[in-house]
Amino acid sequence: MAVILALETSCDETACAIIRDREVLASVVSSQIEVHKRYGGVVPEVASRQHVLTINPVIEETLATASIRWEAIDGIGVTCGPGLVGSLLTGVMAAKTLAWIHQKPLIAVHHLEGHLYSAFLTQPALEPPFLCLLVSGGHTMLIHIRDHGHYEILGQTRDDAAGEAYDKTARLLGLPYPGGPEIDRLAKEGNPRAFAFPKGKVDHPYDTSFSGLKTAVRRTVEQLRSQRPSEEFPLSDLCASFQKAVVEVLVEKSMRALEHLNLSTLVVCGGVAANRGLRARLEQESKQRGAAVVFPAFAYCTDNAAMIGCVAAQKYKQGLVSNWDIGVFSRMELEQTSSLYCCNPEIRKL
Numbered sequence: 001m002a003v004i005l006a007l008e009t010s011c012d013e014t015a016c017a018i019i020r021d022r023e024v025l026a027s028v029v030s031s032q033i034e035v036h037k038r039y040g041g042v043v044p045e046v047a048s049r050q051h052v053l054t055i056n057p058v059i060e061e062t063l064a065t066a067s068i069r070w071e072a073i074d075g076i077g078v079t080c081g082p083g084l085v086g087s088l089l090t091g092v093m094a095a096k097t098l099a100w101i102h103q104k105p106l107i108a109v110h111h112l113e114g115h116l117y118s119a120f121l122t123q124p125a126l127e128p129p130f131l132c133l134l135v136s137g138g139h140t141m142l143i144h145i146r147d148h149g150h151y152e153i154l155g156q157t158r159d160d161a162a163g164e165a166y167d168k169t170a171r172l173l174g175l176p177y178p179g180g181p182e183i184d185r186l187a188k189e190g191n192p193r194a195f196a197f198p199k200g201k202v203d204h205p206y207d208t209s210f211s212g213l214k215t216a217v218r219r220t221v222e223q224l225r226s227q228r229p230s231e232e233f234p235l236s237d238l239c240a241s242f243q244k245a246v247v248e249v250l251v252e253k254s255m256r257a258l259e260h261l262n263l264s265t266l267v268v269c270g271g272v273a274a275n276r277g278l279r280a281r282l283e284q285e286s287k288q289r290g291a292a293v294v295f296p297a298f299a300y301c302t303d304n305a306a307m308i309g310c311v312a313a314q315k316y317k318q319g320l321v322s323n324w325d326i327g328v329f330s331r332m333e334l335e336q337t338s339s340l341y342c343c344n345p346e347i348r349k350l
């Protein structure tokens with residue numbers, strides 16, 4: 001068993017968690033949404049300063065909730081990339097400090113690997129191989145999870161990520177940041193067939209593109225605004241039609257990959273995995289094919305440290321730890337995670 005204290009500060013959530021293998025002993029997330037809302041998106045410099053202010057109280061609250069002694073903690077996990085450099089630095093420096101003071105191994109974690117592992121928190125018995133649809137604010141990817149640490153990226157977005165498309169479209173519609181939950185809520189009340197938006201297809205079995213969809217929504221909004229008085233603006237119909245276009249292309253690509261790779265489990269993770277429309281359609285389509293679909297609990301879809309701790313626990317059990325000189329990475333390929341670790345002979349393989 002591995003007990004890990006983990007930190008996540010890659011974007012606009014300051015988070016700390018304590019994990020025992022795949023079990024969450026405590027998870028605290030302090031969101032900066034209210035701070036960034038007035039700017040319509042995350043301001044990197046503001047985010048870094050906010051992390052500095054919040055990280056210590058968040059760590060203290062996590063330790064108090066888990067009511068655990070330092071001797072019982074095996075290692076410190078931390079997100080080292082990809083993400084905002086200033087934000088990542090706060091988490092990595094805090095993790096190094098804790099690891100040094102308490103003489104614990106440091107385990108750096110790739111943020112996206114964290115999202116993949118969020119599924120294990122909800123379903124601890126889950127094991128690879130499986131297919132993963134990762135849909136967050138920065139990424140849209142279909143990944144074949146062959147084994148722990150062995151990932152094959154089947155396809156990704158050519159332009160905007162799914163969450164980014166939600167956020168940009170929400171802004172266009174005058175909705176607050178982050179746009180995903182707002183559009184999801186309004187879509188439930190609207191007619192998905194009211195507007196025929198393009199599905200964002202590209203000439204590749206698993207890649208996606210959402211920039212055409214965004215442009216189509218913008219043109220429609222401009223047209224509607226010039227034609228109709230504001231009280232008649234069909235906001236929920238626009239949201240429902242936009243959501244249908246995003247969901248349908250994600251469902252189509254995921255089902256194709258399940259069939260071609262002959263896999264029986266689909267894991268959906270990242271912030272957009274919280275989307276109720278996407279969840280319902282993927283459940284329906286997977287069921288028809290006899291496949292299981294796993295969604296992390298809502299709390300573990302968006303950024304959190306529990307998922308980072310879950311990765312770190314797995315690495316620790318494999319005898320993998322990071323060097324003290326580990327840096328932060330604004331960009332980093334998911335296939336390169338092995339470069340974050342060295343085998344520490346002092347750590348017993350569990």
Ligand code: KG4
Nearest residue numbers: 136137138163178180271272274275302303
């Ligand atoms: O994974 P995440 O917390 O951060 C990144 O690593 O990017 O994802 C945040 C994204 C935002 O773009 C947000 O609008 C989107 O997830 N999101 C949603 C929903 N909840 C959050 N998108 C669609 N429907 C939702 N219910």
Ligand code: ZN
Nearest residue numbers: 115136302303
């Ligand atoms: Zn994320």
